[in-house]
Amino acid sequence: MSADKVTIADVARTAGVSKGLVSFALNNRPGVGAETRVRILQVAQDLGWKPSLRARSLSTQRSFALGLVIARNPEVLASDPFFPSFIAGVESILSTERRALVLSVVPDEETELQTYRSLVADGRVDGVFLSDLRHNDARIPLLTELGLPAVTLGRPDGDSPYPAVTVDDTPGVTASVRYLAELGHRRIAHVAGSPNLLHGTRRREAFAAAMAAAGLPEGQTVETDFSVGAGSDATRRLLGQAIRPTAIVYANDPMAIAGLGVAHELGIRIPEDLSITGFDDIDFCRYVFPPLTTVSAAPAVWGRAAATTLLHLMEHGRADDVDLPAARLIIRGSAAPPARH
Amino acid sequence: MSADKVTIADVARTAGVSKGLVSFALNNRPGVGAETRVRILQVAQDLGWKPSLRARSLSTQRSFALGLVIARNPEVLASDPFFPSFIAGVESILSTERRALVLSVVPDEETELQTYRSLVADGRVDGVFLSDLRHNDARIPLLTELGLPAVTLGRPDGDSPYPAVTVDDTPGVTASVRYLAELGHRRIAHVAGSPNLLHGTRRREAFAAAMAAAGLPEGQTVETDFSVGAGSDATRRLLGQAIRPTAIVYANDPMAIAGLGVAHELGIRIPEDLSITGFDDIDFCRYVFPPLTTVSAAPAVWGRAAATTLLHLMEHGRADDVDLPAARLIIRGSAAPPARH
DNA sequence: CTGAAAGCGCTTACAG
DNA sequence: CTGAAAGCGCTTACAG
Structure with missing residues (x-):
């Protein structure tokens, strides 16, 4: 050697x-x-x-690495396959570039900001992926101040100097509601995600808008933190009412699968007595019974596009936003016309 | 600034x-x-x-980072929450140490070995975690040759100079079989994991041994790649037989959940007509219906212990093996005495 | 088109 | 106990 x-x-x-x-x-x-x-x-x-990468790093002040810091509670992180798939997509690009991915998983938002600070203080990364965008996201001004290139997954609600790589999830929610409405449902509820997350409220707004567009009364909405357990609780609450919804649109698949469990437990048949739809199209969807009608999001493709965009930004100083194909409805067996009273 | x-x-x-x-x-x-x-x-x-970490890196020839390279097919990676939880555990230790985690996700074993080579060639990491141990694992001699400190998750089958951090999963499988046998089951099948993975064959052997110990006839075993889809197929095969098992022990939870779906689809009631058990105790287990009886593995604890051990090894040149509490059976609702004919 | 030198910001023998 | 110097292995003005 x-x-x-x-x-x-x-x-x-x-x-x-x-x-x-x-x-x-x-x-x-x-x-x-x-x-x-x-x-x-x-x-x-x-x-x-x-x-030597190390010598190069010292003289060029670069690290040849990209960063991803994830701030999610452990339960949500574990049941949601978004990140594993997203990361696999990112890696498929990085591997050809002699660049590494530095991953941080942190428990809360405060630690998250602190992590970004030390990541740049230590010169660990040359750029980062910003996922799980929040309202008025504090990370954007922080990274701007730190001078760190970044790419956002989705478009932030405020000003942002960073390119956004977006999968529009609105059409998927809209299609879900329309589909259920066409099946004849009128009392459609929404198990929403976290109101702190942009995609949580965006899906919720899309739901409300689609209900209105379909000429339906305002649907009941329950907020959650996106966790399986919260999905279970929300479903139990919705189904425990005297007049209950005939269909539920879930903001993600894990919660929908939990809803399936609650319905089974209560002896409510799906789709005969209750129709449900999910969001993300995780692998489980095809294998639960009945198979879950959901919206596909293609996180691996998202990862590839985000990595490509970030590398472009770092190399050329700028990069265009990219809009990936919108999430679309995948019809399987968990929805049907409502039972007649 | x-x-x-x-x-x-x-x-x-x-x-x-x-x-x-x-x-x-x-x-x-x-x-x-x-x-x-x-x-x-x-x-x-x-x-x-x-x-400056960079200057320090150059003069000390260290990177102050640890590596994890994951070689799993995308489907298995996405549906199995082991890694997110494990990583969260690792990070909880690293965050206090000013050390970073470099993550690689690769499509196959060849790329995996190549990744280790470039990781050390580029001086990206000072040590690595070895997960998903295989028979005669080629990574061990490679890392030895490269002189890279490592810790193995579980004990390898061959010689290894590295400390092993182990959660013995044998007792969990044994307990599952014993539990089912005590409920009165005699035809118990096993949906096994990949025969390439040590824990796949180990669980399989534990199953066979437990069956013998319970005085039961050899159980049917179906090999899989640990994916949800494979779990579904295996279940379909087992249940499609003229004489079918009254209970199935799955080598992981995602496959057990897929099995639940197949049973529902075929009109086979769980646990009345068929008892099932899983492995890992992922969050979904508590929320499917009936809730899944399974074996808990505590991946986050495993991550913490592995990180601690690896850091100790790097600092002191040696570290003891650590045996974490064995996985144990969590009894929920997916198993019951077999139906009388 | 090419070379010699300084610089990136630390650590580490080596003298005193 | 302390200092001056060389070294880690590159890159980058600056001269020629």
Whole structure:
């Protein structure tokens, strides 16, 4: 393994040039004669030289790594496969770029901000992904102040200097409601996500708008924190009423699956007595019974696009927003016309 | 933000000492007078000096980061909450240590090995977690050759120079079988995990041994890749037989939940007509219907212990194996005495 | 087009 | 107990 110890000095010496020139050749910078460049590169290869990332980091003040910090409570994080899929997408891009992903999982928003600070203080990352956008998200001004490039998953509600990579989830919710309305449902409820999260309120607003558009009375809405347990509780509450909804639109799949469990427990048949829809199209959806009608979000594709955009931003100083195909309704077996009274 | 540009030279100058001495004081090394040390530290604090991690990395040849590379197919990764929980546990330790976690998600084992190579070639990490241990795991000799400290999740089957942090899952499987046997089941099947993974075969062997110990005939076993879809298929196969099992022990929860769906679909009641048990105790277990009897594994605790052990190994050159409390059976509603014929 | 030198910001023998 | 210097392995003005 003596090859591991080859340094730029060795290359320079055996190529008979200065270290500076080797560096220039390596980085494709002008100022090196064509044949000199070829010769240097050849020597580098013969010697098995791999430029030291650490030395490079120190002199360029870059880390060649991207960061993702996730602030979710453990239960939500564990039951929601969004991040594993998203990360797999990100990695599929990074792996070809000699860049690494630094991941932080933190318990709350305060620690989250602190984490960003130390990430840049320690020069761990050159850019970050901003997920789970919140209202007036404090991360955006913080990162701006820190001068850290970023890309947001979805469009923030305030000003943002960062490119947004978006999957519009509104059409999916709208389609869910319309679909249920066309089946004949009138009392449709919504188990909403966290009101702190942009996509929580956005889905909720989409629900309300779609109800109005379908000429239906305002639907009952229950707020949750997106966790399976909260989905279960919300369902129990909705179904425990004297007059209960004939359909429920859930803001994510784990809660819908919990709803399925509650309905089974109460002897309420799905879809005969109650129709439900989810959101995200996690793998479980196809394998519960009845299979869950839901909205697909394609987190891996999102991850790829976000990574590509962030790299572009870092390299060129700017990047366009990208709008991915909107989430769309996947019809399976969990919804049917309401029972006649 | 001029504070960001404070360097060791500034501290040395205003404290009236050499850079070397500042470094010694910072790192609590002997050779600095008590009061000098105090003065230096005071100046450092006044100036707001944060030693540059990058410079430190270059001179110490360390990265102050730990690595986790995950080689799982996307579907299994997404439906299994093991890693999110495990990582949350790891992070809870790292966050107090000014250390980062570098995460890689790769599609196959070949890329996995390549990833370890480049991780050390680039000096990205000082140590790694080895999860999803396989038979004769190629990662162990590779990491040994690369000289990278590591900790294994569970005990490998071959020689290993690394400390193992283990949650024995055998007792959980054994307890599942015994429990079902005591309920009166005789035809118990096992939906096993991947035979490539140590914990897949270990659970399978535990199942076989427990069946024998209970004086039961050899149980039917179906191999899978641990994915929800495979769990569904396996269940369909088992239940499609003329003489079918009255109970099924699944090697993980996602497959058990898929099994629940198949049973519902076929009109097979759980637990009246079929008893099932899972493994891992993911959040969903409590919210499906009937709630899933399963085995708890505590991945977050595992993550904490693994991180602690790895840090200890890196600091002291050695670390003891740690055996965490064995996984234990959590009895809920998915098992009952078999129906009488 | 090329070279020699300084710089990135630490740590670590080596002298005294 | 303390200091001055070299070194980690690159990059980047600055001269020629």
